[in-house]
Amino acid sequence: MTEKKPNPLDLNSSNFNPNMYLDKLFKESNLKQIMDHESEIVKDTQTLHSDMQTLVYENYNKFISATDTIKKMKVDFKKMETEMDLLASNMASITSFSDQINSTLRGTRTQINKLSGVHTLLQRLQFLFKLPTSLKSRMEEKSYIEAVHDYLHAQRVLEQYGNLPSLQGIKSDCETILVELKKELRKHFSDPQASAKELTESVDLLLQLNEPASELCSEFLVCAEKRLSDQLVLLKDQSEQRDITEFIDLGCSGFLSDLCLVVASFDDMFINRNTNENIENSDIFENFAATELNNFVKQNMQKYFELVQSKVDLEQDVGDTGILVQALDRFYRRIESNTLCRDVDFSAVATDIVINAGRKQCKAHLQILKMHFADSVTKIRQSLTTPKLVSQEDSSKNLNELLSSLILSIVEKIKGVLQDLVVFIQPEINFAQKPQFKDSFCVDNVREGLIVCFMHHLTATARSYCAKVASDLKIPPTLLLLLSKLCLDFQSGSVGFLLSQTDELFQINPAQSAGLTNEYEISMTMQESAQELLNYFVRIQGLNVSQMLRKSVETRDWLHTIEPRTVRAVMKRVVEDISAIDATVALLYEDQGTNTEHSSDSSRKTHSISVSRHQYRSNWSSLTPNHLDSALVSNMHKLFSERIEIFSTVEFNKISILTGIIKISLKTFMECVRLKTFSKYGLQQIQVDTHYLQLYLWRFVADENLVHFLLDEILGSAVHRCLEPILMEPSVVDIICERG
Amino acid sequence: MENENSVIYGLEFQARALAPQLAETEKIRFLIGTQSLKQTTNQVHLVEFNEEDSTIKTSVFNHPEGEIWKLNTSPLDKTSLATCYNAVSNDNTCCMKTALYRIPQTENPETVENLSLGTKFETDQYGSEIKTTEFHPTDLNKAVTVMENHVVFWDISGEEAKSILNVQLSGKNNPKFTTGKWNPHQNCNQFTTATETHLKTYDVRSGEVAWNIDNVHSQLLRDLDYNMNKQYHIATCGDDGLIKIWDFRQTAQPVYSRSDHSHWVWCIRFNPFHDQLLLSASSDARVLISSAASVSSENNNDVCIHDETETKQMISDGPLQWCEHEDSVYCAEWSPAEPWIFASLSYDGRLLISRVKKTLKYQIML
Known part of the structure; x- marks a missing residue:
């Protein structure tokens, strides 16, 4: 507040109003106070006054020195002005002089310029003239890189001025040399000794010489192919002499690594090259080169695989699987680790070979x-x-x-x-x-x-x-x-x-x-x-026995035979043979409880059959001339017994096997008997024979009634076929049979 | 298993001779000869089968000369038949003979007449065993008798047969003929015999062997039959239980071979009309009809390939139908009059006349 509205009552303020101040003072203070105040003010006034006096004294000297200085400066400036004027006039004279010199020298300078230009041109021309010889010498030195470098240097000029008569000769010379150079370089391709690096170099140079890249790459591939096929031929030659491990090693170190090298250098040269040429062109070319390469690799790998396959085929005497597997493993690893070709998976083919x-x-x-x-x-x-x-x-x-x-x-x-x-x-x-x-x-x-x-x-x-x-x-x-x-x-x-x-x-x-x-x-x-x-x-054994029986029945004259005194030798032989078979079979097949089967299986049948057997016996022994009876009995009997399968399936045990053989033999016996006509003694011989068989055969079969039945049939048939059917006394038969 | 289609005719005697009446093409007729040593008169039964009502009409004729081992009928003359028989003389010896007989025209079925003797054969000089006497298929005046080691060709026009040609079998181990048959093809100039395990065919004109097949079966060859419809095919059967069909132009392998019987096969016959049907009789007491469609004359697969409209399902080879007997079956014959009827005779004297199953019949016909 006080700042805004300066208090008129403040003594130090510029707005101080002495009247107001006094009025206020008179109003508010008593006399004594006024008196004091007055003295105070007087005192202040006095101090202020003295202060002012000291200030004036102190600053007076300074003013005086300042004035002096200014006076001195005024004099110095006047001197400088005159010197400046002098300088200006000098400068003007210098300028005029230099102008004069310039104008006099201009003519010679242009001449010099022209002369130096002619000089450089001459230098270049000299290079050009020397070019054919230098190229030749470089060729001789086989420093093809420099040669190419030199040529490239001159190429543009030659192109530009080539049609000038003076340069035509040079150009043609260069061109012939160049052709030679290219030839030389290409020779490298076919040179079997040339290393891959050299090849790369050559290709690089040729490319620089603007040879068509596609042609080059196919040429390169042709040469590589030649070398690889050499390798393959070598492998082929070796394949017969070496064992499979060596062969695979040879293939890996020779052919495969060469192929890898070819692929790598090809990649470097043709595919991954940073060409300065326009981009779409190089793209097309790269594709082309890649397919070329793929085809090439595919073809060669195929050949190689064929070779390996044939070698593996050759190797197939069981000899040593271990070695074979090791060789195959090495081969497979090698193939698998190399990705020779982008879109063909050779490991699949290799797997096929291994599978094969x-x-x-x-x-x-x-x-x-x-x-x-x-x-x-x-x-x-x-x-x-x-x-x-x-x-x-x-x-x-x-x-x-x-x-x-x-x-x-x-x-x-x-x-x-x-x-x-x-x-x-x-x-x-x-x-x-x-x-x-x-x-x-x-x-x-x-x-x-x-x-x-x-x-x-x-x-x-x-x-x-x-x-x-x-x-x-x-x-x-x-x-x-x-x-x-x-x-x-x-x-x-x-x-x-x-x-x-x-x-x-x-x-x-x-x-x-x-x-x-x-x-x-x-x-x-x-x-x-x-x-x-x-x-x-x-069947075979049965037929063997039957054959014996058949011959014995067929060859004998049953009508004119003497009274039987012994069992025929054939029967003994049959029993012997069957015993031998029994012995043989017994070695391989268990005797499966003959007796138990016997009793259990034949309980019912045994009865009926043995009964009928007795009837049979009585029938024949009583020698009734009425044969119908016996036929009837036989038929009756058949009705009640089961059909006998002659060649039936046998079980895997001795009994069944022998039963089978005996069935076949006896059936044959019966059929043979039916084809013959017997006299009394013939019949009796059969009677003796069947009795003998009965004595010895029953123990081989499961169901002895089967043997009895078949033998009865035989005897029955013989009775039918007998002109004078008189049977022997059973006791006599027994005696004959026991005599053996 | 009795076939529902079968009719049984029982004889009182054992029998092993059965023959169809070949010349009779209207009626279904079979002849049976009994085999009984001790019976004074053996008989020949003429069995006529009436297909419509499945009944049998029989006439019996006496054959007093002896037991009949083999019976054959003339393919040209209905009344003519040939028997091979075993004549027993009074002193308990016997010898085999063969003769032609005529069936008498009988009005009265009650009486049993004797067969009238047609032609006698003088066979003593050739051996004692007579296997069969076969009529010539087309020539009324010719017949052949197969003896144990002779084949004798006769002229039978007279009372006494005159021998025209005689072929003797010689070799190691005294081989014997088992049976024989005329080849109905090639002008009937060939006669095929079975000896041991081999087939031997003679040219009738010269008596030379025309062709032969050795080891037709591994065991004795029992019977053979020509296919009427396929001139190079011949069926054989034997003791090895096998049925085979041979093409006698290539004798290394049979063109068909089956082993469906479990014992010796005694008789084999092609059906004269449908030769894919093979009838066989065996001593396992079974008669079997087997299919031999793969080699039949009706199998034209190799000639014309798939006529779509008429492609017939071929029956696969193998057994089709069987009849069972109680004893060994030595004979089975097709009826010459009716292609679907056959007869089989077992040793116990039981004749079974059966029909081919209907389904089978339709399968073949349609």
Whole structure:
């Protein structure tokens, strides 16, 4: 407030109003106060006054000195002005002089300029004139880089003034030299000694010389091709002498690394080059070059693969899978690690080759297994035919051993093969990890192609013996029996074992992979083969015995025979043979509780048949001339008994096998008897023979009534075919038979 | 298993001779000869089958000379038949003979007449075993008798047969003929015989072997039959239980082979009209009709390929139908009058006249 509105009562203010101040003072103060105030003011006034006086004194000297200085300056300036005027006039004279000089020198200067220009031109011309010779010398020195450099230097001029008559000669000279130079450079391509680096250089130079790039690149490829094919030829030559590892190494270090080098330099030269030329052109060219290169690489790789394939094919004697696998692994790694070509995956082809090798190996193994099997069978066949001459017992003892050793050797052999093949899928092998390979190899090749195929072969071979025996009588029927048992044993054990072993070793999960031949299937074929073989064995043996019986009946004159005194030798022979078969079969097949089956199975039938048998006996012994009766009985009997299947399926036990053989033999006997006509003694001979057979054959069969029935039929038929049917006393028959 | 289509005719005697009456093409007629050593008179039964009401009419004729092993009828003369028989003499010896007979025209079915003797054959000089006497298919005056190791060609125009040609079989182990048949093709100039396991065919004009197939079966060859519709095909059967069809121009392998019987096969016949049907009889007591469609004359697949409108489903090879007997069946014959009827005779004297199953019949006909 006070600042805005200066208080008129303040003594120090400029607006001080003495009257107001006084009025105020008079109003507010008493006398005494006024008096004091007055004295105070007086005192202040006095101090102020004295202060002012001191101030004036102090500043007076300063004023005086200042004035002096100013006076001095005024004088100095006047002097300077005159000197400046002098300088100006001097300068003017200098300018005029220099102008004068300039104008006099102008003429010579232009002349000098012209002269220096002529000089440089002359220098260049000299270079041009020297160019052909220098180029030549460079050529001779083989310093092509400089030569090209020089030429490029002169090129533009030559182009520009080339049509001038004086320069034409030079130009043509240069061109001829240049052509030579290019030739020389191109020669490098075909020079087998030239290193890749040199090549690159040459190509680079040629490119600088504006040679068409596409032509160059194809030329380059042609030359590279030549060299690679040399390598391939070398490989081919070597392929027969060297083993596979060496071969693969040679291929890797020679052909493959060369190819890589070619590809790399090609890339450098043609594809990844920073060209100054217009961009779209270079793009097109790059594409072109890339496809060229791809084709080239593809072709060469294909050739190489073919070579490797044929080598691998050559290598297929089972020799050493380990080495093969190692070589293949090296090969595969090498192929896999190089990406030679952008859009072709060579590792797929390599995998194919490896798969092929695996398949071949499996096939070779299969072949060996087959051969081994055939060999063992032949061996067994021989040992079956020979020792029989030496001693019956010896051979029979051998039979079981033969079988078990056969099975053992087959199983061991297969195990060995599996172990050998497992090398293919060892974890450290690179290609083994590829599912493509693994699937094809483990499942298709090893499991299906080798193991399953071998099993099928086994059964097929075994079966083929059925047909063989029919045509070749030298094959012992025992072999059939043995093979049948082999199939059976395989079915019951080895098939499962081998399959699971395979699955385990090759990590096959049968549940997952569809299309696998399962164990059941193989077992079934094994079983079928065993059955077929056994049936055939029975048939063959039956036919052998029947043949004997047939001949014996057919060749004899039954009408004119003497009273029987002995059992015919043939019957003894039949019994002997059947006993021998029994002994042989017993070695391989268990005797499955003859007696129990006997009693249980035949409880009912035994009864009825034995009853009818008694009737028979009584019928014949009473010698009733009425044959209708016996026929009736026989027919009645047939009605109540079951039909006898002659060639029926046999079971896998001794009893069943022998029953089969005996059935066949006796049926034949009967048919033969029916074709003959007998005299009294002829009939009696048959009676003796059948009785003898009855005495000895019953123990071989499950149901002895079967034998009784068949023998009764034989005797019945003989009675029918007899002109004078009188049977012998049973007691006499007994005596004759006991005499043997 | 009795076939519903079958009619049984039982004889009192054992029998192994059955023949269709070849010359009779109207009525279905079969002849049976009994085989009984001790019966004083063996018989020939003429069985006529009435297809419409499935009944049988029989006439019986006596054959007093002996038990009949083999019976054949003339393909030209209805009344003529040939038997091979075993004549028993009083001193308990017997010998085999063969003769031609005529069936008498009988008015009275109650009486049993004797067959009247037609032509006698003098066979003693050729051997004691007579296998069969076969009429020439087209020549009324010719016949052949197959003996154990002779084949004798006769002129039978007179009372006594005159031998025209005689072929002797010789070789190691004294081989024997089993049976023989005329080749109905090639002007009937060939006669095929079965000996052991081989087929031997003679040219009638010269007596030379025209062609032969060795080891037709692995065991004894029992019977053979020509395909009437396919001139190079011949069916065989034997003790190995096999039925085979051979093309005798290529004898290395049979063109057809089946093993459906479980014992010796005694008889095999092509159906004369539909040769894909093979009839076979075996001592496993079964008669079997098998399909041989793959080699039949009706299988034209190789000639004309797929005539879409008339493509017929070919019956696959193998057994089609069977009849069971109680005893061994030695004979089975098609009826020459009716292609769907056949007869089979088992040793126990039971004749079964059966029809081919309807389904099968339609399958072949349509």
